[in-house]
Amino acid sequence: MIALKYPDILLDSLENGHMIIDDKFIVSYWNRWLSINTQIPKGEIIGKSLKEFYPEINYKVFYRKIRTALVIGTPTFYDTNSSTKFISMNRNKVTTSSLKLMQQQVTISPYILHENKVMVSIYDISELFEAKLLIKKEIVKVSRLNDKLEAEKEIIDKNIMMVKTSFDGIIIDVSTLFCQFFEFEKDFLLGKNISIFKSPDIPEATYKELWWSVKNKKSWSGELKNKTSSGVEKWVQTRVTPIMDENGELSEFSAVYHDITNEKLLAQLYITDPLTKLYNRARFDEVINFIVKHQRKADTDFILVIADVDYFKSINDTYGHQVGDEALVSVANSLKNSLREDDLVARWGGEEFVIMLKNVTLDEAKMIMEKVRESVQKIKINDTISITASFGLTKYIIGEDTKKTFKRVDDALYEAKNSGRNRVVIK
Amino acid sequence: MKILVVDDSKIGRMSVIKSLEVIKPDAEIFQAVNGLEALELFRQERPDAVFLDLTMPVMDGYEALKRIMEVDKNAQVIIISADIQNEAKLRVLAAGAKNMYPKPINDENMVQIFEQDLSL
Amino acid sequence: MNLEFNEDQIDTLKEFINISMGAATASLANLLDAFGTMHIPKIDICNSNELAQKIESTIDLKSMYYATKQLFTGRFGGECMFIISEDSAKNLGRHLYNVTTPSRDDINDAVIELTNILTSTIVSRLTQELNTQVQFFVPSSQFIDANSIVHCEDVSDYSKIIIISTILDFKDQKINGNIYILTKDEAIESLRVLIDKRIEEIYG
The missing domain is CATH 3.30.70.270 (Reverse transcriptase/Diguanylate cyclase domain)
Incomplete structure (x- = not known):
């Protein structure tokens, strides 16, 4: 193995903090990054206990982590999401920042086992943490919007007669109200052609006009007569809207119906x-x-x-x-x-x-x-x-x-x- | 000499047997895959020594050890286990095992077992 | 790549895990000053899309859990997942911190520490035998309901995975959790090499 000639220079040039400390918390190495970010120069802390400088650290936990690293011979870690900081450090970021203190990832690696020495490495993960917080916030927003959307969808489903079909007229969705009104099970309707609702009393020309409109990507409105599953005739004011895919090609149709049977009967009576x-x-x-x-x-x-x-x-x-x-x-x-x-x-x-x-x-x-x-x-x-x-x-x-x-x-x-x-x- | 080797793992039994073949090539070896089988074989064959695993299905090593000791308070039982907790060792010694070794067992362990632990 | 394991290979892998788990339990027992009961590990070789189902079958779908994951990379790389119920995690926090009501931060830290010890001990033990090195990453923990553990497991990139599962069980302290070691592809190959070497040694 080739020994590194200038390990100090190497460790000083790293953009994270490294200290060597034993299980009595005596610091034997303190790199440049730590000196800068803690404002404690190397010369001041080496040979002394970390406790003198940072009495607020939970040393019981810290000791346990040091011992664990030494015993199992692999690194131990602090929870990166924790709100308690290992060593509290201010952040220098001036513009938009939700974090005043540096969010840290702290890794304790075994160093010299028989001297009970470990290397404590501190990484600044504030940017990452901020991004995480932001995403969390956005997710909460999105899920709230989703809930609202779901609630509205339910209102629509229960109060509006609606049918969605593929571009060739196969029913792909129907609202609950539609099913109730025409006395069909939703499962029965799905996959059927919308033409099952065609009435012989409506002139063929009306249907032709409807299809010509929507196939030309225009919506169509008009009155249609449909039968319920038990054969009762119903008049519905209908609006069929073509839905285009992202390429502007016809993909689906949505039709909204409004029951006008009573109005129709009244009008009939009147004349x-x-x-x-x-x-x-x-x-x-x-x-x-x-x-x-x-x-x-x-x-x-x-x-x-x-x-x-x-x-x-x-x-x-x-x-x-x-x-x-x-x-x-x-x-x-x-x-x-x-x-x-x-x-x-x-x-x-x-x-x-x-x-x-x-x-x-x-x-x-x-x-x-x-x-x-x-x-x-x-x-x-x-x-x-x-x-x-x-x-x-x-x-x-x-x-x-x-x-x-x-x-x-x-x-x-x-x-x-x-x-x-x-x-x-x-x- | 009759020796009973108990372990649910085949490789676990085989590694014990492999060492036995080196140290005690003349021994007649019986195998069991859980505590219950071990107990039955113990009653039938009255082996001179038992190599017993702890973590096993149906009946674990702790229970098997207890029952074997009930059958014969002079039974010569060595525990071979992945469990290396001190507490585990203390428990089996208290229950009458002659000694306990961590898995996987090697030839030196086996020599020590026959020279120091077992009184045959 | 042949990802099927025969009976002897599975038996040997189980024994490896058993021994590794013994070391992990001892480390934890030492830390918690308690005695852990060992359980027989389970090995499942399945398609990645079956993982959710496998996990689902071992937990109570109505409870809240701390789910911790730790990555390890190298020739034998993969993911270690530790799932512990809310109550167990609280008990763990209590024992590790010697407090009656540990904070969420305390519990998270305790769970992470536990996962780290488990992963490190088990994987180190395996890699030591494999004569290779691994790097461990910081475990990350989430407090989630059972359904989310299953849902968030998006492992579609993996073709076949090995799920090694076992139980951590400190009865007196009422701490228990499920450990899953997930590996794939080359790691499975490495594992097979190790297993075959061991079989060769023992069976000759």
């Missing part, structure tokens, strides 16, 4: 004639006024029809109101079944019905209404009572006030009644 289930006069007025006001080309091409049940008063008087009502319902059904989905049928009042036939000529309309007339003629109430109806038709002239249109159609109906009833008259 429906309770007896015939046709639209009521208010709804028809609303539609026709809208058309006339906006004068859109696609809407203004229509034929107005008024139908009136013949001899209705005498049916009522002869057979009673119930049969009269039945007659009205039968006529209403007959009208509804004979006409196209786009055509608008409403109860105008009493035994009168009003119809709007879209995009047909007056002649075509006459043919259509002749068929309707025939089907009304076939009605038998209680298998015995026959009924008929008279029809007046006119074409809406673009730009005209509807009063004029109604005047013409009334005239046409009047003519139909006067010329023997059970017929269709055009004006």
Whole structure:
């Protein structure tokens, strides 16, 4: 082994403290770092007991650690996180520092066993310790935020209907409220395609529009009708939002639902004639006024029809109101079944019905209404009572006030009644 | 001469046996892997000497020593253990063991055992 | 690398640990002025992801623990982990400091000292036989609940590990804890060389 020529220089140049001390605490070596950081020069302490300079050290513990190092022949240590310092040293750091005193790592290594001497090394680990404290503080912050987030997540889960799907519509998460509302188990829904909620009552075009929007990374809002697992129909105001991954590529969709079933039912009630289930006069007025006001080309091409049940008063008087009502319902059904989905049928009042036939000529309309007339003629109430109806038709002239249109159609109906009833008259 | 070697560790038994083969090549050797087996073999074979480990499953060396001494108060038992606490040595000596040696045992130990500890 | 150990090798390793643990117990007995009961060590060679489960099976998941880890490096390198329950650690603090209510700092220091003695004695003993040197690092201690001990064990880098576990048991003082020595790769190879040498010596 090559002996070091200048061990003192070596130890003095180290950036940590080293002392040699025996089990009676007599110091026999004290390096430069210690001299500087303790303000005790080498010459002053060597040969003396550390106790004279630092009486506050717990010498019982220190002794035990020295003995342990000597007995087992390997280093012993002080707890680096301890708030009690081995030798209290001030830190010189001026800027942002949470530590006034140096945090130390103290290692006691066996030196000369038969002289009971050990080397005590002191390392300044303040920077490390500060970083550790900082991390601890941040972790506490993060965990608090997490708790808050969790709490909020729970509120959302219990109070908002939400579904998350993959970009191809596979359900990957659903909120508790959604499951409760639609009466499904969460486990059942996960992995299913969202299309299981598709309703035949919603036009295919609506779904197409929805998918086109979200596939183009735009959110979509609208009303959808879905069925619960027990088959109850529910209306939901829906907002579907596409979620992009970090590359801006479509990755998921989230949909938030709001139950509007009651509002829908109320609205339905408001525009429906309770007896015939046709639209009521208010709804028809609303539609026709809208058309006339906006004068859109696609809407203004229509034929107005008024139908009136013949001899209705005498049916009522002869057979009673119930049969009269039945007659009205039968006529209403007959009208509804004979006409196209786009055509608008409403109860105008009493035994009168009003119809709007879209995009047909007056002649075509006459043919259509002749068929309707025939089907009304076939009605038998209680298998015995026959009924008929008279029809007046006119074409809406673009730009005209509807009063004029109604005047013409009334005239046409009047003519139909006067010329023997059970017929269709055009004006 | 019959010798009983007791240790749950095979290498523990083998290191004792290896030394025995050097010092006492003619000895008839019995092996047991725990205190209970040792006790049974002791009753059957009445060995001249027992080499007993302390830390063992089923029945440890302390219990086995006590029972063996109950069977024969003149039993010649040497404890071979990893336990090097003074207290452990005091305990087994008080219980009747002739001496106690730290593991692993070597040939010098074995010579000493037969020359000084055992009265055969 | 062949990491499987046969029965004889495991038996021999156990005996090594047993002897090392004897030395460690004696050191502690001396320090605590008490008598420690020795237990049979357990050797587990498993995948690193099984470590959590192994530790879980030896502790009470509802309790708080001081978990101390000490690193040692060199040809035979690894980690020594000492897990001691809150009550045991308090008792240790009491005995080591001769006080009735040791502070958290006292307990931490005591646990660290204990871990250091255990690690140093066990590993020194092993490395002495291996004819190699190790360096010991400062142990660091954490006061945590049982679940966190298991969770914080992220050892995914290790392929196979050897878990050597045994119990430190000072009955009269009500101090007991679990010791785990975790080693991997080259250290396992070194260990095997040592074991085979020993087997060769004894079995010839």
